[in-house]
């Protein structure tokens with residue numbers, strides 16, 4: 210009976226674990242928040258939880274390929290899309306929390322805040338980029354996009370930097386946590402030093418031409 | 419369904435009837451949900467859902483039982499503000515900005531329970547003829563206590579309605595007799611890193627400098643609304659709300675209402691205050707509630723009133739100039755440009 214797990218089984222198990230770890234906390238969160246069991250101000254709590262959650266998931270998504278390389282476990286790469294989609298889902302809930310529960314659909318206030326507050330502007334840009342990555346993660350679209358798909362998805366590095374700026378800018382005075390996240394982001398980007406250097410150089414040359 | 423609740427002219431919160439939850443029902447529901455505890459997924463994804471938030475899901479211990487003992491007070495009731503819908507006591511004592519005990523709002527209720535308030539010394543000194551030092555018992559016995567139901571507007575754009583118990587600061591100041599050089603009143607919170615872990619830890623303490631210092635102009639301090647609070651909801655203050663004595667200045671943002679005070683000093687020059695020192699462009703000396711002057715990073719035009727009701731509470735209301743206390747306080751600022759002296 211000691212049959213070795215096939216790769217597809219391993220991927221399946223990894224995916225189930227990701228679903229459980231990402232979805233159940235959300236369920237728990239909104240259950241508590243709905244019944245007013247999430248501290249005195251559930252609105253603030255859900256905004257923070259989903260914001261940090263999105264960032265954590267983004268960082269996990271970005272660390273998958275360095276780990277897969279290091280451990281020579283190519284199948285790891287197959288969970289990146291799921292992680293990316295959960296990142297987007299958390300970010301989506303984060304923005305929705307802000308709009309629906311904090312601003313309570315005061316649309317004009319929402320647009321004002323997006324335009325007037327630099328940290329919200331950055332959040333919005335980040336969100337739009339994440340949405341673009343989420344939509345293009347469909348296999349059919351991916352195939353159609355060909356090479357430009359990879360180009361677009363290279364924005365995930367920019368997204369990570371933007372989120373860390375958004376986070377840093379959003380806090381009142383406790384800067385240690387956002388600085389720690391910024392450091393984590395830089396470490397993750399450092400793993401891709403060669404790739405990023407090539408990317409930046411190519412941007413530079415294409416501009417000057 | 420939207421019911422405009424009857425309220426006095428100074429506040430007009432439109433609050434759904436379902437929000438006006440009786441306190442005991444609220445607590446009962448809370449208990450029920452806790453004992454149902456089943457979703458133990460772990461908050462791996464979002465590290466900021468705290469222990470209390472998930473009480474009953476991960477801990478068998480009851481996190482809510484505050485072990486700090488408060489005692490009932492004798493006071494005259496506030497009959498003028500009964501129409502204000504109060505924030506449930508459980509929320510008032512579990513959602514606090516008191517960075518000395520942690521910069522996240524749930525932390526003071528968790529980390530302040532062993533705070534020692536007796537013995538306590540409050541010194542009133544500086545430019546006055548009769549400086550005095552009060553000890554713990556004096557705080558509740560020196561003046562007759564009265565209840566004041568006030569709106570509290572946080573600079574972060576949320577608000578509560580809290581039934582404080584205390585006495586007018588003016589009574590205390592009259593006792594020490596300020597002299598003619600006295601122009602400002604400076605308040606200082608206890609500095610005791612052994613008891614207040616945030617004072618010793620930049621992350622926990624939110625990166626502000628201690629001791630916490632706040633100040634008022636003398637006329638603001640003498641205004642009848644300015645309260646020295648020693649209690650809330652009829653009992654002595656819990657430590658997370660600033661035991662044993664704190665300031666309450668209802669027409670200013672909450673950070674002016676300094677907690678756990680050990681020193682009140684009359685001075686001749688406007689002092690530097692904690693938040694102003696940290697970010698003068700965001701937090702001014704006056705910090706009067708002003709819907710027309712935004713915080714650089716968010717709007718101050720409206721606020722979320724925290725009462726009961728969960729995520730779907732429609733509790734965003736307009737912010738009023740001077741938090742609705744303009745009649746009593748606006749005259750003090752009539753010649754001032756409030757967008758400059760924010």
Ligand code: HEM
Pocket residue numbers: 256257258259260261262263264267300303304307329331332333334335336339372375376379380466
């Ligand atoms: C339109 C887009 C966005 C808006 C309006 C927005 C709004 C906000 C607000 C209001 C806060 C809380 C500030 C506070 O009161 O302390 C916040 C914090 C945060 N946001 Fe966003 N955000 C946006 C996009 C994003 C995206 C796309 C991400 C991540 C992928 C993100 C991650 C975070 C993080 C990590 C925090 C800090 C949470 C904490 O302090 O615990 N945000 N954002």
